[in-house]
Amino acid sequence: MTALFALATSLLWGLADFGGGLLTRRTPALTVVVVSQTLAALVLGVVVVASGGWSEAGPQLWFAVAAGAVGPVAMLSFYKALALGPMGVVSPLGSLGVAVPVTVGLIVGERPGLLQFAGVGVAVVGIVLAGGPELRGAPVQRRAVVLTVVAAFGFGTVMSLIAEASTTVTGLFLALFVQRLTNIAVGGTALYVSVRRGGSALPEGSGVTVVLAALPALAFVGLADVAANGTYSIAAQHGPVTVAAVLASLCPVVTALAARGVLGERLRGVQAAGAGLALVGTVLLATG
Helix, strand or coil: CCCHHHHHHHHHHHHHHHHHHHHCCCHHHHHHHHHHHHHHHHHHHHHHHHHHHHHHHHCHHHHHHHHHHHHHHHHHHHHHHHHCHHHHHHHHHHHHHHHHHHHHHHHHHCCCCHHHHHHHHHHHHHHHCCCCCCCCCCCCCCHHHHHHHHHHHHHHHHHHHCCCCCCCCHHHHHHHHHHHHHHHHHHHHHHHHHHHCCCCCCCCCCHHHHHHHHHHHHHHHHHHHHHHHHHHHHHHCCHHHHHHHHHCEEEEEEEHHHHHHHHCCCCCCHHHHHHHHHHHHHHHHHHH
């Protein structure tokens, strides 16, 4: 069950990253974050009311609040780092956030078997290579590296926090809803500050029209992100976090394959090799 839900997480996060990346080509990243999370919160609000999730309220929801506060910071740091580039360095470095939940798992006493340890190593190398790292000394701004490290630590922290936010399915719905509300509050505040400083909340030209036309895509990104958080929480609760975190972090492979299938982007040799290693690592983790 852990492997199944963790792999579902990587699929959902990979598709959400791909969709979010496409949307930010025309719409400011902050707007994408706020609108997509608002749409997801509306759907989750209905689910929470229908399932009676409010009855699960308790101190554990502070983990969801913390995850919701860290998430937008990590995402915006990642987007800014990608803008500074080179993407071939930023993308794989961003995936190293898996080290946070893996370390937490080891600290709390998880001890994967030999095959699983080998799978962790192989899969992490595959994840990094799937991002298409620059291997020829491409110049990297120090700010890009700092932002990428912040993003990676943030992504890993969100994974660790959301896994602790609930113990039941209805409680998970409530935790995800609270996380979305916090995302909106943090992202909305950042968007307001950005606009006050002269930034734009809408695309150039026909702004509002572009955002309205993109609502279905924005809803997909927000809901895919919600679902990914949910499946990861289930995976982490039903098996070793060290396994769940690594399998859930295969999303760069999914993003690269989506770009290949939808945009016709050709996979570089290093990305194809990374995808292959990630697959091998997955098999070792699932069977170890």
